[in-house]
Amino acid sequence: MNMIAMPLVLPCGAEIPNRLCKAAMTEGLANPAGQPTAALNQLYGLWSDGGAGLLLSGNVQIDGDHLERPGNVIVADEPSDAMQAALETWAAAGTRRGNHFWAQISHAGRQCQKIVNPHPKAPSAVKLGLPGGQFGEPDPMTEEDIEQVIAGFARCAKVLVSAGFTGVQLHAAHGYLLSQFLSPRSNQREDQWGGSLENRARLLLSCVRRVRAAVGPAVPVAVKLNSADFQRGGFDFNESLQVSKWLEEASVDLIEISGGTYEQPRLLNLEGMEPVEEQSVAASTRAREAYFVDFAEAIRKEINIPLMVTGGLRRLDAMNAALETGCADMIGIGRPMCVMTDAPAQLLNGVSELPRFEDTLSLLPRALQFLNSIKLVRTVGAFATQYWFYEQIAALGHRGTTQVDMGVMSATKAQTKAANLWLAQRQALMDAGLGEPV
Ligand SMILES: Cc1cc2nc3c(=O)[nH]c(=O)nc-3n(C[C@H](O)[C@H](O)[C@H](O)COP(=O)(O)O)c2cc1C
Numbered sequence: 001m002n003m004i005a006m007p008l009v010l011p012c013g014a015e016i017p018n019r020l021c022k023a024a025m026t027e028g029l030a031n032p033a034g035q036p037t038a039a040l041n042q043l044y045g046l047w048s049d050g051g052a053g054l055l056l057s058g059n060v061q062i063d064g065d066h067l068e069r070p071g072n073v074i075v076a077d078e079p080s081d082a083m084q085a086a087l088e089t090w091a092a093a094g095t096r097r098g099n100h101f102w103a104q105i106s107h108a109g110r111q112c113q114k115i116v117n118p119h120p121k122a123p124s125a126v127k128l129g130l131p132g133g134q135f136g137e138p139d140p141m142t143e144e145d146i147e148q149v150i151a152g153f154a155r156c157a158k159v160l161v162s163a164g165f166t167g168v169q170l171h172a173a174h175g176y177l178l179s180q181f182l183s184p185r186s187n188q189r190e191d192q193w194g195g196s197l198e199n200r201a202r203l204l205l206s207c208v209r210r211v212r213a214a215v216g217p218a219v220p221v222a223v224k225l226n227s228a229d230f231q232r233g234g235f236d237f238n239e240s241l242q243v244s245k246w247l248e249e250a251s252v253d254l255i256e257i258s259g260g261t262y263e264q265p266r267l268l269n270l271e272g273m274e275p276v277e278e279q280s281v282a283a284s285t286r287a288r289e290a291y292f293v294d295f296a297e298a299i300r301k302e303i304n305i306p307l308m309v310t311g312g313l314r315r316l317d318a319m320n321a322a323l324e325t326g327c328a329d330m331i332g333i334g335r336p337m338c339v340m341t342d343a344p345a346q347l348l349n350g351v352s353e354l355p356r357f358e359d360t361l362s363l364l365p366r367a368l369q370f371l372n373s374i375k376l377v378r379t380v381g382a383f384a385t386q387y388w389f390y391e392q393i394a395a396l397g398h399r400g401t402t403q404v405d406m407g408v409m410s411a412t413k414a415q416t417k418a419a420n421l422w423l424a425q426r427q428a429l430m431d432a433g434l435g436e437p438v
Contacts, residue, residue: 002320002348002350003019003319003320003323003324004018004019004020004316004319004320004323004331004347004348005018005019005348006018006019006323007053008053008306008329008330010220010253010254010306011251011253011305011306012217012218012219012220012221012251012253013218014100014166014167014218014219014220014253016053016054016099016100016330017053017098017099017100018051018052018053018344018348019053019319019323019329019330019331020051020052020053020054020319020330020331020333020344020347020348021052021053021054021055021056021308021310021330021331021332021333022047022050022052022054022055022056022332022333022334022337022344023056023256023310023332023333023334023337024056024057024058024059024104024169024171024224025058025334025337025338025389025393026058026059026068026069026071026072026390027039027040027043027057027058027071027073027393027394027397028058028069028070028071028072028390028393028394028415028418028419028422029043029071029393029394029397030071030072030073030074032422032425032426032428032429033074033083033426033429034061034064034072034073034074034075034076035073035082035083035086035087036073036086036087036089036090037086037397039394039397039398040073040090040093040397041089041090041093042093042396042397042398042400043393043396043397044057044090044093044094044101045093045094045096046341046396046400047094047337047341048093048094048095048096048097048099048101049096049097049341049342050337050341050342050343050344050345051097051342051343051344051345051346051347051348052099052333052337052344053099053100053330053344054099054100054101054102054330055094055099055100055101055102056102056103056104056169056332057073057094057101057102057103057104057165058072058073058104059072059104059105059106059108059171059176060072060073060074060075060103060104060105060106060156060160061073061074061075061076061105061106061107061108062075062076062105062106062107062149062152062153062155062156063076063107063149063152064076065112065116065117065120066107066108066109066112066116066117066120066121066177067108067112067113067116067117068106068108068111068112068176069113069419070115070116070418070419070420070422070423070426071418071419071422073090075087075105075155075156075159075160076152076156077155078155078159079159079163084159084163087159087160087163087164087165088163088164090163091160091163091164091165092164094165095164095166100166100167100220101165101166102165102166102167102168102169102220102222103156103157103160103165103167103168103169104168104169104171104224105153105156105157105160105168105169105170105171105211106170106171106176106177106178107149107152107153107176107177107178108120108176108177109121109122109123109138109176109177109180110122110126110127110128110135110136110138110177110180110186111128111135111174111175111176111180111261111262112135112136113134113135114133114134114135114136115134115419115420115423116423117136118136118137119136119137119138119139120135120136120138120139121138121139121140121141121145122138122139122140122141122177122180122186123140123141123177123180123181123186123187123188123189123193123194124138124140124186124187124188124189124194125137125138125139125140126138126185126186126188128262128263129263129273129274130262130263130273131273131376132380140189141193143191146193146203149177149203149207150203150206150207150210151210153170153207153210153211154207154210154211154213154214155214156168157211157214157215157221158214158215161215161219166219166220167219167220167221167222167253168211168215168219168220168221168222169221169222169223169224169256170204170207170208170211170221170222170223170224171224172204172223172224172225172226173224173225173226173256173258173259173267174224174226174258174260174261174262174267175229175260175261175262175263177203178203178204178207179226179229179235179261181193181194181200181201181202181203181204182200182201182204182226182235182239182243183200183229183231183234183235183261184200184233184234184235185229185231185233185234187200197239197242197243200235201242201243201246204223204243204247205246205247205250208221208223208247208250208251208252209250212250212251217251220253220254221251221252221253222252222253222254222255222256222308223247223252223254223255223256224255224256224258225240225243225244225247225255225256225257225258226240226258226259226260226261227240227257227258227259227279227281227292227295227296227299228240228259228277228279228295229259229260229261229264229277230259230260230264230266230276230277230278230279231261231263231264231272231274231277232274232275232277234261234264234277236277236279237279237280237281237295237298238280240295240299241298241299241302244299244302244303245302245303247305248303248304248305252305253305253306254305254306254307254308254329254330255299255303255305255306255307255308256307256308256309256310256330256332257292257295257296257299257307257308257309257310257328258292258310258311259291259292259295259311260272264276264277265382265383266291267291267310267311268311268358268382268386269291269311269312270379270382271378271379271382272379273376273379279295281294281295281298282294282298286318286321286322289312289313289314289315289318290309290311290312290313290318290322291311291312292309292310292311293309293322293327293328296309296322296327296328297325297327300326300327300328306329306330307327307328307329307330308328308329308330308331308332309322309327309328309330309331309332310331310332310333310334311332311334313331313332313333314336314353314354314355314356315352315353315354316347316350316351316352316353317352319331319347333354335356335357335358335389336354336355336356336357338357338389338392338393338396338402339355339357339392339402339404340354340355341396357388357389357404358385361385361388361408362381362385362408363380363381363384363385363408363409363412381408384408384409384411384412385408387408387411387412387414387415387416388406388407388408388411390411390415391403391406391411391414391415392404394415394418
């Protein structure tokens with residue numbers, strides 16, 4: 001049976017027309033005021049036409065000083081008329097085929113690059129342990145800062161839903177602010193926001209409750225959560241299981257299971273500079289195809305709300321098997337969608353496998369690929385391949401077509417230039433007093 005074609009009814013009552021989701025992928029296509037643009041509308045129109053039951057936006061930021069990346073959409077205030085209109089047009093483009101389109105809302109915390117903010121706010125003054133000096137020295141948040149984050153998530157969700165987004169997802173994975181609070185490595189606080197798991201999860205749960213109150217009982221509220229950070233002393237699988245139970249009690253409609261951080265990028269099945277901290281979950285060979293499916297299976301035994309697994313899923317039979325065995329209720333697809341915007345429609349029509357672009361991309365020319373045996377080179381190269389995917393997304397937005405022949409090095413240069421230009425233009429807006437609120 002083609003399980004991917006079955007609709008899914010969420011606890012809030014909303015129905016998703018099939019089990020395929022375009023996973024959240026940062027676009028970097030907002031204008032320097034943080035507003036959605038024609039490029040975002042074109043991109044999401046293509047993805048809506050592509051057959052997924054659910055589209056997730058890339059990171060939409062609740063705070064313009066804590067971007068995940070230059071070019072993020074920013075909803076840090078009540079919208080101006082221009083912002084409201086831009087959000088409505090974007091939401092309409094992303095729902096034009098009757099699918100769901102949820103906004104992923106986030107705050108980058110210490111994973112905000114130094115060129116955006118040299119002193120980002122974070123749970124504690126613990127700097128990212130990455131070579132290259134791209135990230136600044138974080139300042140610990142005060143109680144007031146934390147209250148602003150909770151209010152910021154709620155306001156952002158409300159604005160987006162009133163603009164036509166059919167749901168929201170709080171980003172509590174991949175080492176961004178909510179994930180930083182969950183991890184004992186980045187959260188060394190001794191107040192009610194740190195220490196015990198209950199305290200470390202307090203910010204996420206407070207945000208979920210305020211978002212639910214802001215959008216009402218009938219709108220999907222989802223959370224992207226790490227199955228683990230895969231770092232020694234980090235947020236581990238047993239903690240993730242407990243947090244999932246609390247999220248179920250807090251009326252979350254769906255949990256998307258991912259894993260890793262910038263320091264340990266397991267979300268893309270990549271290795272960081274430190275060894276991977278293995279978790280106490282029975283490992284199966286399926287995990288080679290679907291990185292987090294074993295974790296989903298173990299979480300499924302303990303909670304009843306829908307689960308989505310994202311990461312590595314390319315084969316139709318593996319997707320159907322994950323759904324049939326009940327490990328997952330939705331399948332997230334990321335990188336293939338950067339090139340094949342109609343990948344869901346193709347799977348629904350029976351195509352057996354999606355392309356794995358990540359397996360062939362390399363920053364180094366063939367003659368130098370032996371250097372990939374050096375861990376630092378491999379890590380830098382792995383991050384650079386992300387720029388290739390960014391370039392495909394940008395090309396789809398601007399021109400409606402991809403540029404798969406572009407090399408990883410050219411993509412890195414093009415993306416770096418675009419990010420610097422965006423930041424300079426944003427600074428000029430701020431200097432002219434025309435920045436947020438927009
Ligand atoms: C270009 C790119 C941008 C991404 N941006 C985000 C993001 O904004 N939010 C998020 O939660 N995950 C993001 N991810 C991670 C994906 O949602 C997904 O978890 C990951 O790509 C694994 O799925 P895949 O193997 O199907 O690509 C991004 C991944 C890629 C490749």
